[in-house]
Amino acid sequence: MNFRRLFLILTPYTWLLVFFLIPFAIVFKIALSDYAISIPPYTPQLDLSAGWEGVKSFFSDLDFENFTFLASDALYYSAYLSSLKIAAIATLITLLVGYPVAYGMAQSSDEWRPTLMMLVILPFWTSFLIRVYAWIGILSNEGFLNQALMGIGLIDSPLTILNTNVAVYVGIVYTYLPFMVLPIYSALEKLDGSLIEAAEDLGCSRAQAFWLVTIPLSKPGIIAGCFLVFIPALGEFVIPSLLGGSSTLMIGKVLFEEFFSNRDWPVASAVAVVLLLILIIPIILFQRNEQKQREAGL
């Protein structure tokens, strides 16, 4: 076995181990512990000085109590469900807004593309927090939007948008739009224009060619974009807490509450572990399915 090959194989696994498996093991371990008033605020602590006995008593004190607790209270179930719903709807809206933008960018002339690309990336130069905060100024009752709408006489009294789920959708769509646009753009950019011509030559209308050729060929971009939006939106905390109202129930807020208000690190960790499972299992199934399709296609 030569070293270069070994190195190439080991690199991704080391990455996975250091940045995923070890942190996950730590969080999972805390999820199996119990709350305590101490530093750190959970028990048992691994006492290596007690030797093998210490390790044994440490493992015998771990249990799945926190997970049964999550199952016993409808709050967590509703929070996961409502987060999934908000993330899914927001992803769909982002796709509907992002696709035309990416399509327009890909259709524009070569000299314009770098500028358009720059415009999509530009908002990242400002802090994410400030950009979300700016929406408070736009959406509030006395904000720009309501003043503009009342100014042109479209409405008489201000619309309550801030502190509702609508504001959360606006925040998510705005924040994650570039993550949708960029992968779709890169898929569309590579699209061979002669395929569209061929489709039209074979009797497709422009709309049909778009549905039958452009959309399927940009599918990898659409999938990547949807993942990039859906996954962070699901666990989003900043947007619902700044723009959402008291009735906005999202798992990120529940997690924050467990960690900071209840100071219950074990239950917070259990919530995080379940969130990770909710994300990982469908993604693995999806990948398997994709791979099978690809193999069948060959």
Place this chain on the structure above:
Amino acid sequence: MKFTGMTMAAALVAAGAAGAEEVHVYNWSDYIDEELLTKFEEETGIDLIYDVFDSNEILETKLLAGGSGYDVVVPSGTFLSRQIQAGAFQKLDKSKLPNIENMWDAIEERTEKYDPGNEYSVNYMWGSTGIGVNINKVKEVLGDDAPVNSLALLFDPANMEKLASCGVHMLDAPTEVIPAALTYLGEESDAQDYETIEKVEPVLTAIAPHVLKFHSSEYINALANGDICVAFGWSGDILQARDRAAEADNGVEIEYHIPKEGALMWFDQMAIPVDAPNADAAHKFINFIMDANNAAAASNYVYYANGNMASQALLNEDVIGDTAIYPDEETVNNLYTTTTWDPKVNRNVTRLWTKIKSGT
């Protein structure tokens, strides 16, 4: 402060080998006159690294994780008491705090509830939790005899239903709202058993739909801008909103009222974490703040009352003379304090709080 920061950085580089003395202080945001920080560095020659937080929960999480690296922190009473239990602090060495004789015994008596014998902490500032109103808007909605100095303004659904049209914010802190609701019901404000605490549920569930937002800091801006007309919040924050509105001259007039049924009195206490890297300098900083002149400068700047008796002679008239900051004796006697709930009750309360806010 930027300039100080740069000079401090330069000093660090220059004196790194010589081991320049540093002290790390972690306090609430907008809670000190920054000139005091420079003054401390000049007087002691110690580099002061001053960092801020905006919620007790953030501070507690850092303390309980251990190794926070701070020498002086400023938790509120109820949080302090639990942190003492967790072993997060070291006892103060009173021999290093000669200025402790300046402290106000009336406040020290009350803080004993959280820190028996005041062994771990000294008071920095204290205040009350009450009602901030945009007086013109509230009168417009409820009429001239609107009960602005009563908890009925907040907990009577008939009032809240009308106030919802101009916007109400409430602290997102069950430790503040629940004792107030218990007081409104005529129950013991510091009830420890969950059966009693649970009685607030119908009251709060009835008004929650009319609360625009439960949040612990946004109300300062929202009140000052006229986005909301009522906020249940901390005295100094509401006074800040009052001053900001006055500065902006936007026609918004804010008043702070201590409810006549009684209000929560809270204390922010300076304490030294058990693993403080420089406990000696921490004592110097606390002693510096307890100097009458410095305590007065801090209160004159932030519009909160302090626990320093000797500083009172040096306070500006608009601080010591304002009953919203230094209430008269009768009002003070009507203020109550609370203690920390045990973890089980706390979990139930947080759950109840989520249920009240989100209906789930």
